[in-house]
Amino acid sequence: xxxxxxxxxxxxxxxxxxxxxxxxxxxxxxxxxxxxxxxxxxxxxxxxxxxxxxxxxxxxxxxxxxxxxxxxxxxxxxxxxxxxxxxxxxxxxxxxxxxxxxxxxxxxxxxxxxxxxxxxxxxxxxxxxxxxxxxxxxxxxxxxxxxxxxxxxxxxxxxxxxxxxxxxxxxxxxxxxxxxxxxxxxxxxxxxxxxxxxxxxxxxxxxxxxxxxxxxxxxxxxxxxxxxxxxxxxxxxxxxxxxxxxxxxxxxxxxxxxxxxxxxxxxxxxxxxxxxxxxxxxxxxxxxxxxxxxxxxxxxxxxxxxxxxxxxxxxxxxxxxxxxxxxxxxxxxxxxxxxxxxxxxxxxxxxxxxxxxxxxxxxxxxxxxxxxxxxxxxxxxxxxxxxxxxxxxxxxxxxxxxxxxxxxxxxxxxxxxxxxxxxxxxxxxxxxxxxxxxxxxxxxxxxxxxxxxxxxxx
Numbered sequence: 001x002x003x004x005x006x007x008x009x010x011x012x013x014x015x016x017x018x019x020x021x022x023x024x025x026x027x028x029x030x031x032x033x034x035x036x037x038x039x040x041x042x043x044x045x046x047x048x049x050x051x052x053x054x055x056x057x058x059x060x061x062x063x064x065x066x067x068x069x070x071x072x073x074x075x076x077x078x079x080x081x082x083x084x085x086x087x088x089x090x091x092x093x094x095x096x097x098x099x100x101x102x103x104x105x106x107x108x109x110x111x112x113x114x115x116x117x118x119x120x121x122x123x124x125x126x127x128x129x130x131x132x133x134x135x136x137x138x139x140x141x142x143x144x145x146x147x148x149x150x151x152x153x154x155x156x157x158x159x160x161x162x163x164x165x166x167x168x169x170x171x172x173x174x175x176x177x178x179x180x181x182x183x184x185x186x187x188x189x190x191x192x193x194x195x196x197x198x199x200x201x202x203x204x205x206x207x208x209x210x211x212x213x214x215x216x217x218x219x220x221x222x223x224x225x226x227x228x229x230x231x232x233x234x235x236x237x238x239x240x241x242x243x244x245x246x247x248x249x250x251x252x253x254x255x256x257x258x259x260x261x262x263x264x265x266x267x268x269x270x271x272x273x274x275x276x277x278x279x280x281x282x283x284x285x286x287x288x289x290x291x292x293x294x295x296x297x298x299x300x301x302x303x304x305x306x307x308x309x310x311x312x313x314x315x316x317x318x319x320x321x322x323x324x325x326x327x328x329x330x331x332x333x334x335x336x337x338x339x340x341x342x343x344x345x346x347x348x349x350x351x352x353x354x355x356x357x358x359x360x361x362x363x364x365x366x367x368x369x370x371x372x373x374x375x376x377x378x379x380x381x382x383x384x385x386x387x388x389x390x391x392x393x394x395x396x397x398x399x400x401x402x403x404x405x406x407x408x409x410x411x412x413x414x415x416x417x418x419x420x421x422x423x424x425x426x427x428x429x430x431x432x433x434x435x436x437x438x439x440x441x442x443x444x445x446x447x448x449x450x451x452x453x454x455x456x457x458x
Contacts, residue, residue, distance in 0.1 A: 010070040055079030234328035249433040286345040291449035293338040320369030383424040399424035
């Protein structure tokens with residue numbers, strides 16, 4: 001018999017640690033090669049990690065809720081001697097490992113009978129963003145670029161590095177509150193707000209809220225009968241991102257009503273042949289994406305990013321599409337959307353949404369959006385004021401598509417009441433760099449494209 005180490009994989013170049021979300025197998029269970037045995041959460045995605053070999057799960061070294069550096073041994077599998085070579089701690093993540101939005105296990109309400117008192121500190125009840133005690137991990141040497149502490153500190157998330165670069169801050173000179181001094185977004189924002197550009201004092205992570213969330217006044221205390229549970233990782237990350245965006249961007253929202261009657265008619269004509277030829281269902285969204293990319297080309301500031309006192313005009317049109325999941329929200333990205341046809345956009349949309357729900361997205365598929373679209377209308381919402389994802393400058397919200405009575409002008413100039421298929425589009429934009437007139441011109445261009453979309457065969 002032999003024991004094979006199972007390690008915390010590195011799900012992306014900038015990922016230095018992962019949180020053990022959920023064990024799918026327990027000690028003593030038989031596992032097959034490539035069968036998922038646990039889920040992890042990183043600051044990018046969730047992943048179901050497959051077993052490197054067949055055998056029996058002999059040891060579990062990292063418990064649910066713990067955050068450990070990549071390449072940490074998290075379990076051992078007992079297998080026949082010589083059946084498979086031990087997995088090297090420096091080996092890349094298994095090719096079969098799949099990824100999806102960050103989420104901690106147990107995101108729903110606690111079962112009846114669970115303690116309702118204020119939870120004592122433990123690895124199972126500590127918020128996902130607060131580092132839990134870690135087992136010792138092998139440290140890379142030689143060609144791996146220095147100690148694990150150095151790698152963790154300098155390999156902060158891309159967003160942290162981007163914010164630091166925009167404000168001329170050297171991350172290597174900071175002592176952060178993450179594992180081994182890793183600099184978090186909360187740390188970098190504190191440095192910026194203090195006016196410093198060098199090192200900042202180590203800040204202990206809050207046990208009451210995710211990093212980046214500020215409290216004003218005393219924290220609320222649970223009352224008798226209340227249920228207290230830590231935020232799931234995806235909820236904590238969402239809170240962190242939304243707070244950062246509100247602190248950074250000057251939010252303004254404009255609303256337009258768009259008549260989609262023409263699109264509804266074209267869709268009805270194309271639908272049967274489209275589905276027969278492509279195998280995909282044709283929705284309104286690919287038409288809207290086409291109109292959006294056209295509008296972004298006319299008004300490139302909405303496809304830009306702010307870097308300090310500079311503006312980066314992106315030449316790629318990468319559309320982030322918000323996907324609602326049972327455990328939170330994820331935004332997979334359609335890369336170079338302007339180069340795709342209706343069929344291509346539909347396939348990408350359906351594929352990304354399906355794999356997001358199945359936890360099979362890769363880390364790079366949720367990165368590098370230049371503009372975002374969210375569609376709360378599928379739940380019946382008429383309109384909303386979405387928050388702009390950092391570091392982009394705008395986000396489009398789509399309201400419910402429904403039939404409404406509208407006054408229209410007939411061919412002889414007479415006014416008549418007709419039933420039209422309409423929706424409200426809302427555009428939240430960063431007023432630091434986008435004027436209201438430009439935002440409204442962009443929305444008007446999107447509206448015009450959709451309301452005059454060419455008929456098939458015309």
